[in-house]
Amino acid sequence: MTAQGDEISVRLARSEASGQGAGCRGAAPSDPEARRALPKIELHVHLEGTIRPHTLLAIARRNRLGLPADTVEGLAELYRFTNFQHFLEVWTLTTNCLRTAEDFAQVVVDYAAEAAAHGAVYLEGIFSPAERVATGVSWEALFNGYCDGAQQAEEEHGVIVRLTPDLHWGVDLEDAMEVATRAVAFRERGIVGLGIGGREGACPPAQYARAFALAKEGGLGSVPHAGEGEGPSFVRAVLDDLGADRIRHGIRAAADPALIADLVDRGTVLDVCPTSNLCTRVVANLDEHPVPQLVNAGIPCSISTDDPAMFGTDLGREYKLASRLGLDHRRTYQAGVQGALCEETTRAKLAAVVGSTEWHPVGRRPAAP
Numbered sequence: 001m002t003a004q005g006d007e008i009s010v011r012l013a014r015s016e017a018s019g020q021g022a023g024c025r026g027a028a029p030s031d032p033e034a035r036r037a038l039p040k041i042e043l044h045v046h047l048e049g050t051i052r053p054h055t056l057l058a059i060a061r062r063n064r065l066g067l068p069a070d071t072v073e074g075l076a077e078l079y080r081f082t083n084f085q086h087f088l089e090v091w092t093l094t095t096n097c098l099r100t101a102e103d104f105a106q107v108v109v110d111y112a113a114e115a116a117a118h119g120a121v122y123l124e125g126i127f128s129p130a131e132r133v134a135t136g137v138s139w140e141a142l143f144n145g146y147c148d149g150a151q152q153a154e155e156e157h158g159v160i161v162r163l164t165p166d167l168h169w170g171v172d173l174e175d176a177m178e179v180a181t182r183a184v185a186f187r188e189r190g191i192v193g194l195g196i197g198g199r200e201g202a203c204p205p206a207q208y209a210r211a212f213a214l215a216k217e218g219g220l221g222s223v224p225h226a227g228e229g230e231g232p233s234f235v236r237a238v239l240d241d242l243g244a245d246r247i248r249h250g251i252r253a254a255a256d257p258a259l260i261a262d263l264v265d266r267g268t269v270l271d272v273c274p275t276s277n278l279c280t281r282v283v284a285n286l287d288e289h290p291v292p293q294l295v296n297a298g299i300p301c302s303i304s305t306d307d308p309a310m311f312g313t314d315l316g317r318e319y320k321l322a323s324r325l326g327l328d329h330r331r332t333y334q335a336g337v338q339g340a341l342c343e344e345t346t347r348a349k350l351a352a353v354v355g356s357t358e359w360h361p362v363g364r365r366p367a368a369p
């Protein structure tokens with residue numbers, strides 16, 4: 001079982017068990033209005049979960065690998081997940097096609113192009129090294145490929161991309177230390193943090209305290225998943241034991257007023273992914289999503305897609321959902337600036353966008369004079 005695949009499979013298994021299946025997924029791409037896009041920052045997107053059919057097809061052809069369909073339309077059919085087993089098959093098929101540095105670079109560049117069409121100016125892409133290395137990919141091809149892709153994405157699409165490798169709960173500490181060490185070694189090439197995801201509660205976060213300490217000593221941020229599968233005590237544990245600088249999801253903190261107050265005091269940003277939360281049944285329906293409560297309490301919340309190809313969503317759609325929940329686009333963008341792990345010169349650049357943008361609700365541009 002893969003790290004990110006494990007994470008998603010747990011979440012989709014929950015969704016399937018609840019009878020929701022793919023019903024959470026977007027019925028249609030976000031409307032053209034939303035695509036004409038205010039600036040956006042996305043801090044929580046798994047690169048392996050962004051791969052659309054045209055990217056998969058190009059990579060498979062280059063590597064001379066067979067796929068169940070050889071057209072974009074055929075693969076799009078395949079992507080219409082019907083159940084958990086189907087999901088796992090597609091996940092395995094997709095990630096097993098990634099072999100070379102060029103493949104990893106293409107994944108970043110293609111997603112940056114997509115996100116740019118929705119107004120993205122800055123992305124933090126997550127990737128799961130352990131599963132690829134286990135299939136024979138070299139550490140160098142993996143890290144160099146993703147970092148090359150980040151550089152190329154900025155040159156070609158004007159989107160600044162930084163990267164955060166992800167561990168998974170239950171990974172051997174020795175492997176976790178290796179990922180942390182390599183992540184630090186690539187700091188100058190755009191690796192800005194270390195994360196962890198998967199089955200929350202599978203083991204105590206303290207188990208990885210050494211790996212996260214190593215990353216932080218090396219200048220990286222700590223960006224664990226928490227408060228999605230498990231509740232407030234798990235969020236508390238990643239703050240205390242892993243020195244979390246930001247939390248991926250974190251929405252179940254809403255159940256604990258003391259934790260909310262603490263997150264406000266710390267200024268901890270939560271990377272909230274509405275469609276993902278619906279797909280996995282962490283939240284029963286959009287009206288019950290706790291993000292308005294968290295924002296109103298003073299917690300900065302950024303908005304992301306998590307796994308856009310897997311959950312049938314895109315960045316424009318997520319911001320539109322956030323808008324329906326009453327979130328203010330400008331404030332969401334500012335949460336992104338606050339939470340970004342980039343160097344300060346880049347943060348200043350992102351912050352300057354706030355003043356130079358005419359903010360208006362997503363989907364409703366002001367009338368032309």
Ligand SMILES: [Zn+2]
Nearest residue numbers: 197225248306
């Ligand atoms: Zn995630």
